[in-house]
Amino acid sequence: xxxxxxxxxxxxxxxxxxxxxxxxxxxxxxxxxxxxxxxxxxxxxxxxxxxxxxxxxxxxxxxxxxxxxxxxxxxxxxxxxxxxxxxxxxxxxxxxxxxxxxxxxxxxxxxxxxxxxxxxxxxxxxxxxxxxxxxxxxxxxxxxxxxxxxxxxxxxxxxxxxxxxxxxxxxxxxxxxxxxxxxxxxxxxxxxxxxxxxxxxxxxxxxxxxxx
Amino acid sequence: xxxxxxxxxxxxxxxxxxxxxxxxxxxxxxxxxxxxxxxxxxxxxxxxxxxxxxxxxxxxxxxxxxxxxxxxxxxxxxxxxxxxxxxxxxxxxxxxxxxxxxxxxxxxxxxxxxxxxxxxxxxxxxxxxxxxxxxxxxxxxxxxxxxxxxxxxxxxxxxxxxxxxxxxxxxxxxxxxxxxxxxxxxxxxxxxxxxxxxxxxxxxxxxxxx
Numbered sequence: 001x002x003x004x005x006x007x008x009x010x011x012x013x014x015x016x017x018x019x020x021x022x023x024x025x026x027x028x029x030x031x032x033x034x035x036x037x038x039x040x041x042x043x044x045x046x047x048x049x050x051x052x053x054x055x056x057x058x059x060x061x062x063x064x065x066x067x068x069x070x071x072x073x074x075x076x077x078x079x080x081x082x083x084x085x086x087x088x089x090x091x092x093x094x095x096x097x098x099x100x101x102x103x104x105x106x107x108x109x110x111x112x113x114x115x116x117x118x119x120x121x122x123x124x125x126x127x128x129x130x131x132x133x134x135x136x137x138x139x140x141x142x143x144x145x146x147x148x149x150x151x152x153x154x155x156x157x158x159x160x161x162x163x164x165x166x167x168x169x170x171x172x173x174x175x176x177x178x179x180x181x182x183x184x185x186x187x188x189x190x191x192x193x194x195x196x197x198x199x200x201x202x203x204x205x206x207x208x209x210x211x212x
Numbered sequence: 213x214x215x216x217x218x219x220x221x222x223x224x225x226x227x228x229x230x231x232x233x234x235x236x237x238x239x240x241x242x243x244x245x246x247x248x249x250x251x252x253x254x255x256x257x258x259x260x261x262x263x264x265x266x267x268x269x270x271x272x273x274x275x276x277x278x279x280x281x282x283x284x285x286x287x288x289x290x291x292x293x294x295x296x297x298x299x300x301x302x303x304x305x306x307x308x309x310x311x312x313x314x315x316x317x318x319x320x321x322x323x324x325x326x327x328x329x330x331x332x333x334x335x336x337x338x339x340x341x342x343x344x345x346x347x348x349x350x351x352x353x354x355x356x357x358x359x360x361x362x363x364x365x366x367x368x369x370x371x372x373x374x375x376x377x378x379x380x381x382x383x384x385x386x387x388x389x390x391x392x393x394x395x396x397x398x399x400x401x402x403x404x405x406x407x408x409x410x411x412x413x414x415x416x417x418x419x420x421x422x
Contacts, residue, residue, distance in 0.1 A: 011230035011247040014222075019231070021224025024352055025412035026252065028222035028231065038416055039352050094376065102375040105368070140248055147359075154318065154362055158369030161315055163376060164302035165294040166285045173380070177303055182311045189314070192359060204228035204248070 013201075020045045021201075047199035054125050057194035062118055064187035069111075072178035074160055084178060087111065087156060109155040110184070117153075117191050120146045124203065131206040139203060146195050153188045157181055223252050223409050234409070242407075254407045260414060261338040264331060266402040271327045273391040273398075278320065281386035283370070285377065296320065296388060318362040323395070326361050329354035334411065337418050347415060355408065364396040 014021035019028045024041035036043055072084035085093065087110050094103035120142050127139060160177045167175040223232045225245040234243055234253055243253040281293045296319065303312035333351040336343050370392075374383055 011228075013229040014224040014231045015229055017231050019222070019224070021226070021229050021231070023226040024355060024408065026223045026226055026409040027412065028224050038348075038412055040348050041352055097375075097379070099375045102372050106372060109368075151359060151362055152365055152368075154365050155369045155372060157311070157315065158299075158319070158362075158366045159372045159376070161299045161302045162283070162294070162370060162373040165298040166283055166292055166373070166377065167380075177308055177311070179307070181303070182308055185311055185314055196359065200227045201229040204230075 013204075015045050015201075015205075046202055046205070047197075050197055050199040050202065051125055051128060053197035054121065054194050057190045057197060058118065058121055058125070061114075061187050061190035061194060064183045064190060065114055065118070068180045068184035068187050071180040071183065073156065073180040073184070074163065075176045075178050076173055077176070078173045087180065087184070090156075106156060106159070109153055113149055113153045114187065114191065117146055117150055117195070121191070121194055121198070124198065128202050128206055143198070143200055143203065150188070150192045150195055153191075154185070157185045157188070225250055225252060226408070251407050253409045254405075259405045259410070260334055263402055263405050264334050264338045266398050266405075267327045267330045267334075270395045270398050270402075271324065271331070273395050274320075274324055274327070276391040277388045277395070280388040280391075282388040282392070283374075284384045284386060285381045286384070287381035293386070296392070318360060319366045322357050322361040323363045323399075326354050326357050329357075333415065337414055343415060343418050347419075351411065351415065363392065363399065367393060367396050 014028055017028075018031055020031055020033065020043045021027075022029055022036040022039060022041055022043060025036060025039040027036055027038045029036055029038075029043055031045070033043055035041065069087055071086070073087050073090060074085045076083045076085070087106075091103050091107045091110070094106060124139065124143055124146070160181045163175045164177050167173055221233050221235070223234045224230070225232070225248060227250045228245065228248040230245055230247040232243075232246065232252060241254070242251050244250065245252055277296055280295065282295050282299070283293070285292045285294075300312055300316040300320065303309065303315060329350040332344060333347040333354065336347075370389070377383055
């Protein structure tokens with residue numbers, strides 16, 4: 001390990017140099033520091049409890065995702081008639097209106113992204129636990145993608161909130177949020193916490209160890 | 213295995229832990245991690261000033277967002293107005309109350325909080341005075357709450373809601389709508405201006421020369 005950075009994948013890490021890298025302010029700290037002297041954030045060379053937290057939040061996210069899709073998201077009541085729509089029901093309705101782009105946005109944000117995120121986080125966590133010569137490029141991009149995209153699932157919750165706030169006082173109809181809204185929000189929050197608990201440096205350690 | 217002394221010019225990549233030595237990055241240039249390509253350093257003192265000004269602008273616009281009507285719905289003789297606050301309160305009944313709280317945090321409290329913390333930590337620096345007490349704490353938390361400030365996602369939600377209601381009623385956007393759109397654009401631009409390393413180094417320097 002010469003640390004000169006040749007071949008890009010074999011860089012000297014702070015851990016190998018006997019230092020602890022602060023993930024908040026990027027300072028190289030002495031191994032005996034518990035808090036970063038510059039920014040005051042707690043330091044850990046590698047977060048050893050990270051995977052337990054990842055899996056715990058992941059499981060909570062998956063559990064809440066089920067009722068979020070089964071229960072109604074929106075309850076629309078027109079004079080004397082109540083209609084309930086699930087997430088996927090809302091997408092189909094938009095599609096029938098001819099609002100294809102919006103239907104696709106909602107479908108991607110509410111179904112594809114959450115499911116994709118569950119699979120991606122599980123895959124990344126397993127790659128850290130059981131390294132089997134994973135190629136670094138795809139793993140890294142997967143992690144960046146998961147970190148970036150997770151918040152966008154919240155769209156449908158906001159849509160429900162806006163609709164409910166607007167269509168409340170007119171005689172035409174009233175729209176109320178269904179129980180799925182809170183389950184879905186919980187699922188998104190738990191999945192975000194799961195992704196945030198992930199210590200990406202451990203992924204890089206594995207990639208380094210697996211590299212020839 | 214070697215053991216190095218912690219030095220101030222050493223930069224650890226927050227994503228992959230690779231160790232770099234960095235000199236001052238020229239204005240307008242970026243230094244990236246050699247291994248994982250994460251931006252390590254960007255911008256200079258001018259960027260700091262820009263971030264503070266942009267954050268102040270967003271904060272002023274935010275007051276418009278909270279107090280003025282956001283969307284107006286008209287259907288025959290019936291009209292309904294909704295502010296961002298109404299949107300937050302739409303979940304406030306029964307078991308959904310926690311969701312109201314969460315939505316309020318995501319679209320109002322956390323974006324406003326992040327802007328205030330940023331201005332608190334960086335404002336004095338950009339005017340060349342010594343940092344206010346708690347600057348380190350403010351900056352650390354500004355970074356921590358970043359993923360949870362979801363103003364831009366809310367805007368996409370508004371667009372979707374507009375389409376859903378389009379054939380039910382006539383919708384008009386109020387002043388708050390355009391302010392919110394401006395905030396989203398400003399925030400997106402502002403976030404590209406400074407890296408963690410640059411901000412923290414600047415704060416460090418200001419503290420030590422006090």
